[in-house]
Amino acid sequence: MDDAKMTAGTSLFAGPAPGSDGRWYLWWAALVIVVITALIPAAFIVAAGKDPVAAYKALLVYTLATSSGFYEVLTQSIPLALVGLGVVVAFRAGVFNIGGDGQFLLGAMAAFIFAPWFGELPQPLGLLLYLMVGFVGGGLLGVLVGWLLVRFRASEIISTIVLNFIVMQLLSWAIRGPLQEPARLMPWSEYLPETLLLPNLIAGSRVHYGLVVALVALVVLAVVVKKTAFGFKLTTVGRNPSAARYAGMREKRVILWAMLISAGMAGLAGAVQVAGIHERLQDNFSAGYGQAAIAIALMARLSPMWVAPMAILFAIFYVGAGVLQREANIPFPIVYIIEGVVILGFLCFDAISSRHKENA
Structure with missing residues (x-):
């Protein structure tokens, strides 16, 4: 047998033989990774005394094959996409912005503080x-964060x-002090003015017009990143x-502008989440x-257009965390x-694909 063929056949990840069609190599690599990806969680599900087939069925059927489940997926994807777009901008500038949760909350609080004044304006203007x-x-x-980095070289991670x-x-x-609801009984704020609430986009679901905001932001940032x-x-x-x-x-x-846009997208996500879902400030709503x-x-x-499917x-x-608990009685950490x-x-798979392209 030819030595090159023997070498190529010894390992799936060694790459295709010279002159062979690399597409088949990537398809096989993807198949192996998918199988392994499915088997590892299945082992933990079995260790928990549950049926992995029933678990995967409950997860995928509810979220992708039922209207209520898919609408909820769209609702959850809105803040994930907005914050994810912000991270893309920062990482493209070489800045590791891992403060999305804090920026999300601060943006929501800042918007809420001005809400009483904005609520008295005509709805499109006040909401904008x-x-x-x-x-x-x-x-x-x-x-x-950006100023601390460029002025004092302070680690943006820390x-x-x-x-x-x-x-x-x-x-x-x-929410236990100046922004607490008037009765002072519960640790949350009063409700936003109705004129600042994002209405439902799809009747009978929680999908709101924040989805439109996320899509517009995606297109704008994709153009900014690729065309400007x-x-x-x-x-x-x-x-x-x-x-x-x-x-x-x-x-x-450039770094300061990148951090402004990156953190701003997280802050926008916080304001959208309050206006579209919670309608007031409360603990732990950054999720x-x-x-x-x-x-x-x-x-x-780091491609804005791919943020949507990943979100x-x-x-x-x-x-799926809630679905597995309700329908399959599986602990949510799984x-x-x-x-x-x-x-x-x-x-x-990304590493294998990149290596294959380098060797092509």
């Missing part, structure tokens, strides 16, 4: 200003983590700061969107195992 303040509220927190905790505690204090000079500078600064400086690009300014958005951005390969995928996990394995499987 409400959402803009949410963007600015989150964005200013991002500018602070500063965003610290600011996450500070904002969470600020929210907890606010700022998008070019963003990518250049992130990939090769030395080349950017040599070309006369103002690296610090870990900031952490999930990091995985969404990476799995989208829907993660929304399936969010909705959903996090499924989510983690899917992320690792995707990253493995």
